[in-house]
Amino acid sequence: MAKTDFKKHIRTVPHFPKKGVMFRDITTLLKDANALKEVADEMAGYYLKKPYSIDKVVSAESRGFIFGAILAKELHAGFVPLRKPGKLPAKTIREEFDTEYSKDAFEIHEDAIQKGDKCIICDDLLATGGTSKAAIRLVEKLGGEVKSLFFLIELEFLNGKEKLKGYDVFSLVKYDKE
Amino acid sequence: MAKTDFKKHIRTVPHFPKKGVMFRDITTLLKDANALKEVADEMAGYYLKKPYSIDKVVSAESRGFIFGAILAKELHAGFVPLRKPGKLPAKTIREEFDTEYSKDAFEIHEDAIQKGDKCIICDDLLATGGTSKAAIRLVEKLGGEVKSLFFLIELEFLNGKEKLKGYDVFSLVKYDKE
Numbered sequence: 001m002a003k004t005d006f007k008k009h010i011r012t013v014p015h016f017p018k019k020g021v022m023f024r025d026i027t028t029l030l031k032d033a034n035a036l037k038e039v040a041d042e043m044a045g046y047y048l049k050k051p052y053s054i055d056k057v058v059s060a061e062s063r064g065f066i067f068g069a070i071l072a073k074e075l076h077a078g079f080v081p082l083r084k085p086g087k088l089p090a091k092t093i094r095e096e097f098d099t100e101y102s103k104d105a106f107e108i109h110e111d112a113i114q115k116g117d118k119c120i121i122c123d124d125l126l127a128t129g130g131t132s133k134a135a136i137r138l139v140e141k142l143g144g145e146v147k148s149l150f151f152l153i154e155l156e157f158l159n160g161k162e163k164l165k166g167y168d169v170f171s172l173v174k175y176d177k178e
Numbered sequence: 179m180a181k182t183d184f185k186k187h188i189r190t191v192p193h194f195p196k197k198g199v200m201f202r203d204i205t206t207l208l209k210d211a212n213a214l215k216e217v218a219d220e221m222a223g224y225y226l227k228k229p230y231s232i233d234k235v236v237s238a239e240s241r242g243f244i245f246g247a248i249l250a251k252e253l254h255a256g257f258v259p260l261r262k263p264g265k266l267p268a269k270t271i272r273e274e275f276d277t278e279y280s281k282d283a284f285e286i287h288e289d290a291i292q293k294g295d296k297c298i299i300c301d302d303l304l305a306t307g308g309t310s311k312a313a314i315r316l317v318e319k320l321g322g323e324v325k326s327l328f329f330l331i332e333l334e335f336l337n338g339k340e341k342l343k344g345y346d347v348f349s350l351v352k353y354d355k356e
């Protein structure tokens with residue numbers, strides 16, 4: 001259990017980005033130096049206890065970059081961005097996926113992952129799991145090994161974890177209903 | 179002077195995103211754990227020597243988030259994202275600006291900065307300075323004090339620094355020609 005009640009730092013904005021959705025706004029947590037430090041310590045602490053060491057932390061734009069970059073630094077790993085189509089300048093592979101709201105795709109540089117690299121996929125939010133599943137496919141296509149997935153927030157009622165069966169999933173804050 | 183030659187880790191991709199542009203690709207640096215750590219140490223080291231302490235690190239999506247988040251963690255500051263219009267869920271203010279390639283705008287949450295907050299604006303790239311100038315206006319409108327701007331890369335031939343006169347600017351890697 002985390003010492004801090006991270007939920008206290010997360011603002012809920014009703015009806016964003018569309019009617020009926022309770023948006024979990026993490027900017028109120030990010031701007032709090034102590035809360036941000038504690039998230040970093042919790043993330044890193046969890047992985048530093050593992051028997052493996054991590055080569056790459058992989059994160060999707062844009063909010064995923066925030067925790068992914070910090071985690072990479074803390075674990076002394078490299079950082080690999082997944083980006084919307086057309087943003088990465090060198091040779092890429094692409095995966096399409098469905099999100100809670102839309103259809104989308106991510107690309108990864110072909111040379112971002114070496115065969116056998118131990119990877120964490122790091123994102124702010126686990127919703128339906130579509131984004132994460134695409135991230136897993138991209139990493140595995142390049143020969144990387146997905147050791148774990150980290151999420152700041154897990155929306156348990158969307159059952160995203162079902163899509164990630166067989167993978168270690170660590171989330172700091174869970175919401176069991178909308 | 180940095181011990182590491184960071185330029186060695188930056189890949190140049192000609193004609194991206196359009197003909198005639200030499201794109202400086204930082205993904206090759208990010209994926210290298212040692213280079214990423216050294217960037218983090220250089221950034222933090224520069225600011226830890228200053229006589230002030232930083233309350234907020236402010237960064238524009240998406241690549242800016244990577245270094246901004248790490249710097250916020252290293253300085254024990256809060257992190258404030260600037261986002262494209264419509265992405266932030268609570269009350270925002272907006273600034274428009276011209277980039278090297280286009281016209282665009284950023285928003286910031288009104289409650290992201292407290293009056294008197296000492297801020298660093300952190301981005302991957304200083305090009306024409308349009309983005310940074312908009313970031314400065316947003317922070318200052320909310321009563322924050324811009325103590326410094328950090329860039330991983332400065333494209334000196336675009337004279338972005340001219341737009342930032344009167345502000346402390348720290349960039350790790352400089353290109354004096356396209």
